[in-house]
Amino acid sequence: MKIIISACLLGEKCKYDSTDNYNASAVKLGEAFELVPVCPELFGALPVPRMPCEIKNGRVVAENGADFTAEYKSGAEKTLYIAQECNACCAVLKEKSPSCGFGKIYDGTFSRTLADGNGVAAALLWENGIKIFGESKIDKLLDEML
Numbered sequence: 092m093k094i095i096i097s098a099c100l101l102g103e104k105c106k107y108d109s110t111d112n113y114n115a116s117a118v119k120l121g122e123a124f125e126l127v128p129v130c131p132e133l134f135g136a137l138p139v140p141r142m143p144c145e146i147k148n149g150r151v152v153a154e155n156g157a158d159f160t161a162e163y164k165s166g167a168e169k170t171l172y173i174a175q176e177c178n179a180c181c182a183v184l185k186e187k188s189p190s191c192g193f194g195k196i197y198d199g200t201f202s203r204t205l206a207d208g209n210g211v212a213a214a215l216l217w218e219n220g221i222k223i224f225g226e227s228k229i230d231k232l233l234d235e236m237l
């Protein structure tokens with residue numbers, strides 16, 4: 092079985108600030124599944140490093156108001172394409188991100204406040220029937236899939 096997974100969880104330094112979100116449980120998933128790393132923001136042709144963004148009024152914006160909605164949408168579409176091409180059984184995505192977050196994301200005020208909502212890529216995957224697990228739900232994934 093294949094899983095698409097946020098590349099930063101596997102240690103790729105693709106975050107906006109050139110760091111990663113290494114997660115040992117996410118890496119361990121590779122013992123049971125074939126992991127297909129994705130980074131929707133890089134797929135949207137955004138650079139590393141890049142300005143951090145949040146979703147505000149349905150747009151993806153930086154704190155200075157620069158609008159990156161088109162790049163985020165493009166990256167989400169490429170991520171969906173890969174998930175469908177590799178017939179992924181589900182996705183493991185970085186929580187809270189404006190691309191990968193699912194269920195809770197930052198609220199657009201750049202104050203580290205969370206609100207209900209989904210990142211752009213997570214929303215598109217979900218709309219297309221792909222089950223999503225945040226990194227804190229990896230144990231649940233193992234229970235459901237194995």
Ligand code: SF4
Binds near residue numbers: 099100105131132185
């Ligand atoms: Fe990680 Fe997703 Fe952000 Fe890429 S877009 S750095 S995979 S959280």
